[in-house]
Amino acid sequence: MEAKCKNNIYIEKLCKSYGDNHVLNSISFEFEAGKISCLMGESGIGKTTLLKILMGLEKKDSGFVHGIDENTKISAVFQEERLCDNLTSLGNLLMVCDKSISKDVIRKQLALVLPQNALLKKVSLLSGGMRQRVAIVRAMIVNSDIVLMDEPFKGLDEETKKTVIAYVKDNQRGRTVLIVTHNGDDAKMLEAPICILTKQ
Amino acid sequence: MTKTVMKKIVVIFIWLCIWQLISYLTGLELIIASPVKVLLSFLSLLQKQLFYQCMINSFIKIILGFIIAFVTGIVFAAAANRFRFLKEFLSPLIYLMKALPVVSFIILLLIWAGSKNLSVIISLIVVFPMIYIGTLEGFNNLDIKLLEMSKVFRMGWIKKTRYIYAPEIFPYIISNCKIALGMCWKAGISAEVIGLPSKSIGEQMYLSKLYLMTDELLAWSIAIIIVSVIFEKLFLIILIGIRKGLEN
Numbered sequence: 001m002e003a004k005c006k007n008n009i010y011i012e013k014l015c016k017s018y019g020d021n022h023v024l025n026s027i028s029f030e031f032e033a034g035k036i037s038c039l040m041g042e043s044g045i046g047k048t049t050l051l052k053i054l055m056g057l058e059k060k061d062s063g064f065v066h067g068i069d070e071n072t073k074i075s076a077v078f079q080e081e082r083l084c085d086n087l088t089s090l091g092n093l094l095m096v097c098d099k100s101i102s103k104d105v106i107r108k109q110l111a112l113v114l115p116q117n118a119l120l121k122k123v124s125l126l127s128g129g130m131r132q133r134v135a136i137v138r139a140m141i142v143n144s145d146i147v148l149m150d151e152p153f154k155g156l157d158e159e160t161k162k163t164v165i166a167y168v169k170d171n172q173r174g175r176t177v178l179i180v181t182h183n184g185d186d187a188k189m190l191e192a193p194i195c196i197l198t199k200q
Numbered sequence: 201m202t203k204t205v206m207k208k209i210v211v212i213f214i215w216l217c218i219w220q221l222i223s224y225l226t227g228l229e230l231i232i233a234s235p236v237k238v239l240l241s242f243l244s245l246l247q248k249q250l251f252y253q254c255m256i257n258s259f260i261k262i263i264l265g266f267i268i269a270f271v272t273g274i275v276f277a278a279a280a281n282r283f284r285f286l287k288e289f290l291s292p293l294i295y296l297m298k299a300l301p302v303v304s305f306i307i308l309l310l311i312w313a314g315s316k317n318l319s320v321i322i323s324l325i326v327v328f329p330m331i332y333i334g335t336l337e338g339f340n341n342l343d344i345k346l347l348e349m350s351k352v353f354r355m356g357w358i359k360k361t362r363y364i365y366a367p368e369i370f371p372y373i374i375s376n377c378k379i380a381l382g383m384c385w386k387a388g389i390s391a392e393v394i395g396l397p398s399k400s401i402g403e404q405m406y407l408s409k410l411y412l413m414t415d416e417l418l419a420w421s422i423a424i425i426i427v428s429v430i431f432e433k434l435f436l437i438i439l440i441g442i443r444k445g446l447e448n
Contacts, residue, residue, distance in 0.1 A: 142353065
């Protein structure tokens, strides 16, 4: 499939500090356009901070991010699910989808990774794993150019993880997908190159 | 009939008995009218055209003040949440509205604006800070993580208002509304008793006091309680309906 996002994401000498805590110290990476890539690294190394900078939720201190600008549409799975508890899984997806995506399409997508009876339940009544899957479908279903995922398979059992990974691969639609994970096996299943973030 | 309702009826009955007993023992019907006399007086009021004119006049003015305060309170809170300067600018005014006795406002407004629309302004002054503070509190307690999610997914302001702001802020508005709805009647009627606008509940209560007709005074009070409770229930039903409508 042709890459939806034509340019690679190129991160160049990116720095970010919180006071004296230098989280990202002149890091450089390149993620291939239209492909799934995995980002790994020990806890606290700055993976989530990097994703937040790419999402536009944090400002970088210095450095460059090429391939993402204000017109780039991003969808994401956050470290927490960030769902509206008072809505159903369907409602949570309708909330972010534009009119081109019908309720039927959303139902079908949800049904690929969730049991049928979970679709119309308020997400507050779903298990952590189910909520996580709703968040994954939310990121994949919208018409975005780049999908950023922060530990999306955390808390899923092996069988469910296989299903969800297959779902992510099937619904990549030529987008650049960057997945933060602690598990090298996830990257293998995704057949994705691994970038490792290390302390500089 | 449920146990809770039965309990409430028994409690009210006991209090009515205590009231009747005090009235009987003191023998001061003129000052402490018995519940029976108050009920008769209330029924007699219901047959007078003046009663309905006064009720409608006072209701319209007090509720108009409430609704203006409700709408402006929410709008100003939303603006103050967005513009820090406005929040700072309004804070002394809000503090003044909260701290200054209602009677001070009533007297000042009587001097400045007369008595005709006094209850509208007093109701507004009492309700505005409650709605403003409640709404602002709702904004302060918004889930930042959901707001970040909405930013990443580029949700429009209508969707943001419907799915993120409204569910978080509505509970604060509703809880403050419950207090404000009672307060607007108390303050509005007080303003009328002092300002004595023509054909108002306050004027009738003042006249009842003047002629020591405590039965009629209490009958008017009962009428106020009934109207305010009905309006409170209706308004809250509408608000909760809007909230549920937004959620579905």
